[in-house]
Amino acid sequence: MLASPINPADINVIQGTYPTLPPLPAVGGNEGVGEVLEVGRRVTALKPGDRVILAVNNLGTWRTQGVFPEEALLPVPSDVPVLCAATLSVNPCTAFRMLADFERLAPGDSVIQNAANSGVGQAVIQIAKASGIKTINVVRDRADLPKLVERLVALGADHVITEEMLRKPEMKDIFKDTPKPRLALNCVGGKSTTEMLRHLQPKGTMVTYGGMAKQPVTVPVRAFIFQDVRLRGFWMSQWRKDHAQDRDSVSSMMDALFQLIRRGQLSTPACTPVPLQDYRAALENSMKPFTSSKQILLL
Numbered sequence: 001m002l003a004s005p006i007n008p009a010d011i012n013v014i015q016g017t018y019p020t021l022p023p024l025p026a027v028g029g030n031e032g033v034g035e036v037l038e039v040g041r042r043v044t045a046l047k048p049g050d051r052v053i054l055a056v057n058n059l060g061t062w063r064t065q066g067v068f069p070e071e072a073l074l075p076v077p078s079d080v081p082v083l084c085a086a087t088l089s090v091n092p093c094t095a096f097r098m099l100a101d102f103e104r105l106a107p108g109d110s111v112i113q114n115a116a117n118s119g120v121g122q123a124v125i126q127i128a129k130a131s132g133i134k135t136i137n138v139v140r141d142r143a144d145l146p147k148l149v150e151r152l153v154a155l156g157a158d159h160v161i162t163e164e165m166l167r168k169p170e171m172k173d174i175f176k177d178t179p180k181p182r183l184a185l186n187c188v189g190g191k192s193t194t195e196m197l198r199h200l201q202p203k204g205t206m207v208t209y210g211g212m213a214k215q216p217v218t219v220p221v222r223a224f225i226f227q228d229v230r231l232r233g234f235w236m237s238q239w240r241k242d243h244a245q246d247r248d249s250v251s252s253m254m255d256a257l258f259q260l261i262r263r264g265q266l267s268t269p270a271c272t273p274v275p276l277q278d279y280r281a282a283l284e285n286s287m288k289p290f291t292s293s294k295q296i297l298l299l
């Protein structure tokens with residue numbers, strides 16, 4: 001293995017709160033890039049020197065070496081930068097699927113999302129931008145907000161607002177040049193979600209994929225009765241299980257992401273590479289709020 005990030009779900013696995021837990025003893029980490037050193041006699045799709053990412057969950061990626069079945073690995077073109085490949089199979093894939101599978105979005109449509117500075121959020125901004133879809137991006141207020149806004153705008157964000165702003169009448173200004181969103185992507189829960197939902201188009205869809213605030217989703221009754229909103233959930237692990245035999249869907253998604261990377265439309269998320277021996281500090285930093293930087297273990 002060459003590099004592997006620390007994602008919130010990895011922490012939940014260690015805490016024992018994630019829905020799927022590996023049998024112990026286990027290696028942590030669920031995403032990363034490696035280089036093939038040797039292959040078995042019957043392996044046909046991979047050869048030594050190939051870069052690969054893991055396509056199956058719970059195999060453990062915070063390691064220097066491993067033996068994996070051929071079907072668990074996806075080849076990555078050698079021109080994809082290492083840190084970009086290391087962070088590709090979870091967050092950009094999740095962003096790609098959520099933008100593709102719930103609403104038929106056309107150029108000019110809009111999407112609203114909270115935790116817009118997360119790994120998934122940054123991928124949503126860039127993939128949407130590449131398809132001509134506008135994004136309204138909600139983040140938590142912080143001391144260095146202008147810097148964060150600048151960074152997300154540079155990625156392609158059309159609007160970046162704070163959670164407090166969602167409740168303000170000035171929200172109307174956004175909708176002068178941007179249509180109301182057909183799709184809302186919820187990574188947070190609690191108040192953030194309730195307020196975000198108010199701006200969804202009638203019959204629009206909200207997809208919940210994360211629960212960073214550790215609070216339930218509360219939906220105003222009027223959103224159901226008068227707006228007929230649809231509430232859905234998404235879990236990339238389940239999508240991978242459901243499409244384990246569907247190599248075409250997997251490869252067309254990966255090819256689309258590789259194209260975006262090559263065209264400079266999908267970049268590595270803001271990150272801090274950390275040598276493996278400093279894993280304790282990396283784990284601690286990954287749990288700190290307002291850091292906006294993914295810890296990536298260099299293996």
Ligand SMILES: NC(=O)c1ccc[n+]([C@@H]2O[C@H](COP(=O)([O-])OP(=O)(O)OC[C@H]3O[C@@H](n4cnc5c(N)ncnc54)[C@H](OP(=O)(O)O)[C@@H]3O)[C@@H](O)[C@H]2O)c1
Nearest residue numbers: 008094115118119120140209210212213234235236289290
């Ligand atoms: N369902 C799926 O298939 C799937 C796939 C990928 C990821 N996820 C989930 O998506 C979430 C984000 O993952 P990631 O790797 O993109 O995360 P990440 O890059 O580590 O970013 C975490 C994000 O959560 C925000 N956050 C943390 N605590 C919060 C709170 N109490 N209230 C509001 N926002 C808070 C952070 O904002 P600040 O900067 O304000 O701290 C940041 O935007 C995680 O819950 C992860 O498990 C789900």
